[in-house]
Amino acid sequence: MTTYIQLAPCPFCGQPNDAQTATEADSNPPHAGALAMCWGCRCIGVFEDGPDGLEIRKPTPAELEEIAQNEHVQRIVQAMGMNVVL
Numbered sequence: 001m002t003t004y005i006q007l008a009p010c011p012f013c014g015q016p017n018d019a020q021t022a023t024e025a026d027s028n029p030p031h032a033g034a035l036a037m038c039w040g041c042r043c044i045g046v047f048e049d050g051p052d053g054l055e056i057r058k059p060t061p062a063e064l065e066e067i068a069q070n071e072h073v074q075r076i077v078q079a080m081g082m083n084v085v086l
């Protein structure tokens with residue numbers, strides 16, 4: 001299911017993102033702390049609450065470690081050719 005959000009630029013390439021598509025049918029809509037994958041540069045960011053709605057920021061080193069250890073996320077990263085920028 002695709003959820004439309006306020007325009008949120010990718011923190012890596014600047015592409016304006018205005019939608020999020022869940023990777024599982026029962027996934028929650030985008031929320032602070034959820035991963036955001038940019039279709040422009042295929043980098044992984046993290047949603048956070050901003051003054052006007054959801055924004056996307058670069059993952060922290062701790063979040064990158066979680067991403068690297070999460071088998072579900074790694075399968076998606078490999079299947080979609082996504083980038084995890086350290």
Ligand SMILES: [Zn+2]
Nearest residue numbers: 010013038041
């Ligand atoms: Zn991007």
